[in-house]
Amino acid sequence: MNGPSSAIWHDGLPEAIDAVAEHAPASHRFLRRAWYAAAARGRARTLVVDGGLALPVVPRGARVFGLVEVPGCYWPLRSFPLVDAGAIRVALPMLAQGARAIRIGPVPDGDPAVAPLVAAARAAGWAVLDRFVAHSWVLDIAAFRTAGGWPRTSTLKKNRFHEKHLAEHGALEWRFLGTDDWPAAFDMLGEIERKSWIAARTDGRDAKFTHDGHLALWRGAARDPVLAAMMRAALLTVDGRAAAFSFDMEVGATCYAIANSYDPAFAKHSPGKLLYWRNLSAMLAREVATVDWGAGDSGYKQVIGAVQGPAMRDWLLVRPGVSAAVARRLAGIWTGSGQHDPAHAPSQPT
Numbered sequence: 040m041n042g043p044s045s046a047i048w049h050d051g052l053p054e055a056i057d058a059v060a061e062h063a064p065a066s067h068r069f070l071r072r073a074w075y076a077a078a079a080r081g082r083a084r085t086l087v088v089d090g091g092l093a094l095p096v097v098p099r100g101a102r103v104f105g106l107v108e109v110p111g112c113y114w115p116l117r118s119f120p121l122v123d124a125g126a127i128r129v130a131l132p133m134l135a136q137g138a139r140a141i142r143i144g145p146v147p148d149g150d151p152a153v154a155p156l157v158a159a160a161r162a163a164g165w166a167v168l169d170r171f172v173a174h175s176w177v178l179d180i181a182a183f184r185t186a187g188g189w190p191r192t193s194t195l196k197k198n199r200f201h202e203k204h205l206a207e208h209g210a211l212e213w214r215f216l217g218t219d220d221w222p223a224a225f226d227m228l229g230e231i232e233r234k235s236w237i238a239a240r241t242d243g244r245d246a247k248f249t250h251d252g253h254l255a256l257w258r259g260a261a262r263d264p265v266l267a268a269m270m271r272a273a274l275l276t277v278d279g280r281a282a283a284f285s286f287d288m289e290v291g292a293t294c295y296a297i298a299n300s301y302d303p304a305f306a307k308h309s310p311g312k313l314l315y316w317r318n319l320s321a322m323l324a325r326e327v328a329t330v331d332w333g334a335g336d337s338g339y340k341q342v343i344g345a346v347q348g349p350a351m352r353d354w355l356l357v358r359p360g361v362s363a364a365v366a367r368r369l370a371g372i373w374t375g376s377g378q379h380d381p382a383h384a385p386s387q388p389t
Contacts, residue, residue: 042125043089046133059093063120064151065291070120077259078110088130091123105139114333115295121152127159135358144353145172164359166366168373173334175348181328205308209278216272221261227281235300247298273318283310285318292328
């Protein structure tokens with residue numbers, strides 16, 4: 040059987056992206072045309088290799104630098120769909136013609152598309168630089184399903200106590216939202232975010248469902264019925280008032296936990312935690328195997344049972360020749376712009 044043989048640059052985001060994504064590893068099947076379109080805003084090109092690889096990129100910085108990056112939101116991850124690792128060998132020469140350097144990430148160590156690309160680029164003489172972003176946190180929900188006895192009886196008792204007192208504010212309704220609720224439901228989630236700590240303590244740009252945040256991206260992605268079917272949310276209302284939410288994407292057996300927030304008016308009774316335990320219990324009853332929170336506050340995640348997962352990194356690949364040589368000399372700038380990883384010594388550029 041012959042492997043991939045040709046690589047072609049396409050202006051924009053061709054339908055070939057969906058064809059590749061449908062056969063990519065299950066965890067990466069959300070990396071569809073609409074996902075990139077929601078983030079790229081019309082500036083994209085896509086390198087396609089015989090249905091085995093689709094690599095969308097957008098320019099970053101001044102054109103003279105020739106830097107491109109894979110578009111997307113910070114989480115779940117910024118990667119690309121790959122079906123056949125042999126396609127990378129075919130893609131690299133065309134990638135070098137189309138860009139001086141490419142940034143990919145953040146992605147977890149071992150990403151099924153980026154890891155083979157990094158290895159092939161190193162072997163082909165590209166400069167390969169990485170910067171540490173954070174450690175991810177993952178929950179092996181399949182193991183809890185097998186072992187039973189989770190959540191613990193003490194946890195359920197504590198939750199019932201808080202639910203009883205929360206109900207003093209009004210009737211509680213626990214709702215689970217899916218395909219047919221988008222994009223209208225985003226407004227309810229945004230209402231909670233506008234009252235939450237993210238609005239009070241930050242400029243709000245990291246909010247997922249507000250006009251000042253990433254609402255446009257999620258609305259754009261939800262136009263694709265395949266992506267809309269991957270989106271799920273748990274919502275708590277108190278006398279009809281939105282009090283807490285948890286928003287996820289379920290891709291195959293992996294649940295990417297995207298965002299959760301609550302109205303501080305109910306903070307005394309932990310509405311966010313109560314909702315999340317109900318959400319996890321619903322996942323326990325489905326075929327979810329892993330909940331992946333990515334980076335961020337580890338405190339409540341460890342209480343739930345999450346453990347430290349793969350490191351998240353940003354990668355910078357610079358094409359062979361003078362550009363690669365310069366990149367290796369300046370590697371400290373890229374590495375230093377990331378976070379300090381106390382568990383590992385700084386990587387050496389290759």
